[in-house]
Amino acid sequence: MIIDIPATTTGAINKKLVDLRESGGMVSTSRVLTMVIVTDESVSEDAIRAANEASFEHPCRVIVIARGGRRGTPRLDGQIRVGGDAGASEVIVLRLFGELVDHGASVMLPLLLPDAPVVAWWPVSEPAVPAEDPIGALAQRRITDAASSKRPHATLLEREKSYQPGDTDLAWTRLxxxxxxxxxxxxxxxxxxxxxxxxxxxxxxxxxxxxxxxxxxxxxxxxxxxxxxxxxxxxxxxxxxxxxxxxxxxxxxxxxxxxxxxxxxxxxxxxxxxxxxxxxxxxxxxxxxxxxxxxxxxxxxxxLDNDRGATRRTARKADGRPALPAPLETDGADPESTSKPKRSRSRKSGTTAAAS
Incomplete structure (x- = not known):
């Protein structure tokens, strides 16, 4: 069952959840966690479907923050999904428009299950530092997906700098x-x-x-x-x-x-x-x-170090020089200048002598 609540508030959504629980026997006491999905409105359905299927193993409340356009009047359109449209969970979709797009944490905070862990998932467009994001700061587990970025390899290097305990990535889970x-x-x-x-x-x-x-x-x-x-x-x-x-x-x-x-x-x-x-x-x-x-x-x-070493060795071979694993380490001198003795021509005899 899908219930749309346009131009609403979190209080009205909470009241509707209570009504459904009392009239239809829907219970939330078996939910083991709250899963918050932060995504764009155009790609939210795939994430909701995956969360619904995973909920048969982990019953949870799924809160989807679907970010819409930033222009126009701030508005919250709510949607509640239960029964066959929510797997073994209950799904609350919050579509944010206008200035509300930047305040997803404040909007979803009243809907979190009490005394239950929070998992945050960004299917696309994750923050630079997930643990410092307002939603990520509320979560015990933060899931990103480097494969969804335009530069996956660079994204992994950024993950190393921003990592905090609780961070993970689906690129790792796929392995x-x-x-x-x-x-x-x-x-x-x-x-x-x-x-x-x-x-x-x-x-x-x-x-x-x-x-x-x-x-x-x-x-x-x-x-x-x-x-x-x-x-x-x-x-x-x-x-x-x-x-x-x-x-x-x-x-x-x-x-x-x-x-x-x-x-x-x-x-x-x-x-x-x-x-x-x-x-x-x-x-x-x-x-x-x-x-x-x-x-x-x-x-x-x-x-990366092994790849750089292989690149250096390949370059040296292409130049006709002996392949070395790395340049010689000297006290600030040019390695090439220390590999052979310098030679100077004597002005008097015209012979060549090694410079000391």
Whole structure:
């Protein structure tokens, strides 16, 4: 059931919820949390659908702050969804217009469930520092999605600077199946050290960047991040060890192929995770995701350092110079000037002598 309440107030919406509870038997005592979705009005339905499906695992009150146009008179249009249109939750949609667009926290505050944790989710256009946002400051868990930004890789670097306990990103959540398969593969003999790894994925895939960082941090070996055409997502991981390469690759049919030395190839299910699965997983825990934080702070910089070193070595080879892992460190002198002795021509004899 969907009930529209145009040009209303939060008090009127609360009163309508009480009436529905008394007349229709709707209860909110079983709700375990409040989920606040902050999005634009044009893309709110996909987020609502994902929250409704996830609510069967985590019954909650869903408050959607749908931001409309900033021009015109301030106005709040409310909508209540219950029953089959709300999954196992109750959905309150707050469409804000005019100056109210910038005051979403004040509008939704009276509608929060008492003594229940709050989860904030920005499907698109998240704040620069989620924990300092008025809505993010009220939440124990803050969910963003770097894949929705125009510059996903730059967005991840910004996440490292703005991270606060409770922050997470759906680009990281999408890697759960990949991480599980790779970990289980390395639990099988032979137990050899991984000497290097290559992670291949789309140029606009932040999940590929995060997986490369996770492997660099956990395996403590050089990891190369290779970019393919945009939109392809995660594609393959190659782990190199003495007995041969382990390759986990996924095709467009969401079926993965695992290749290991001296073993027949195995076909594994590795589907692309939808919003429903990712949101449901994030709602299972409300504590800080320490592994995600470590990948941002330690893992991604390790991959970037390895890529810069490879670029320097390639450039030196192209110039016809010996490949070096890094320029020589000197006491402020130019490395090239210290690699060969300086020579000067004697004015008297015309011979060449080494300068001391």
């Amino acid at each position: 759960t199946l990949w991480r599980g398969l790779l970990a289980s593969t390395l639990d099988q003999p032979p137990f050899e050290t991984i000497t290097s790894a290559v992670v291949e994925g789309a140029s606009d895939s932040p999940s590929t960047d995060l997986l490369a960082g996770w492997l660099a941090m956990r395996l403590k070996c050089p990891v190369t991040r290779r970019k393919t055409k945009a939109g392809a997502g995660m594609q393959s991981v190659t782990l190199t060890r003495r007995s041969g390469d382990i390759v986990l690759s996924r095709d467009e049919d969401s079926t993965a192929t695992l290749s290991t030395p001296d073993q027949p190839d195995r076909q594994l299910s590795l589907p692309r995770r939808g919003l429903r699965d990712c949101i449901a997983e994030e709602l299972r825990r409300l504590d800080a995701d320490e592994v995600y934080h470590e990948v941002l702070v330690k893992g991604i910089p390790l991959v």
